[in-house]
Amino acid sequence: AQKVTQAQTEISVVEKEDVTLDCVYETRDTTYYLFWYKQPPSGELVFLIRRNSFDEQNEISGRYSWNFQKSTSSFNFTITASQVVDSAVYFCALSPTHGAGSYQLTFGKGTKLSVIP
């Protein structure tokens, strides 16, 4: 069974502050994918990143960075110098890379981020 835990339900930060969204996962699969999605107020989930379990290299994309630590089963997401447009619900998700389950993602419950001007 797979499980994704996002312990932070809601976070509020002041614009330009850095913020880290936590994600902890459980899986018995030896290889898997981890994802982050953003859901702005418009409702459509937007893909941010996919990480394969064998690649523990951290990734940076502009103000976004991701820290994958297999030893602690965590895949945390940091926004540097937050902006009001970053206000959204962020979901972490997990899927196997093989087998029937690779068709579907298991999502965490989401973290609502509010960036205050």
Added chain:
Amino acid sequence: DVKVTQSSRYLVKRTGEKVFLECVQDMDHENMFWYRQDPGLGLRLIYFSYDVKMKEKGDIPEGYSVSREKKERFSLILESASTNQTSMYLCASSPIPGTDEKLFFGSGTQLSVL
């Protein structure tokens, strides 16, 4: 760009009605999914389909059925709507595993059952 279109943004129905939620994707994706999103519960998978006329139950299929007669269209059916089915419904599609493993989502349908 991939586009996943859900026919209605908001829908209000009465208890006991049969409800159809429609979803169309334009990128020839094999896989399509229906999720339900509720506050504090995140996204939960209702049904998915990996090919035309094929369907698989997700985590919460009770009270729902699906139809996939054409590759681009995936319908979610509430046979007899109940108030506990008031929710945001999200449709998604993806290509076959081994190509581009990510889901593309529609904007969602907020269904209220009165």
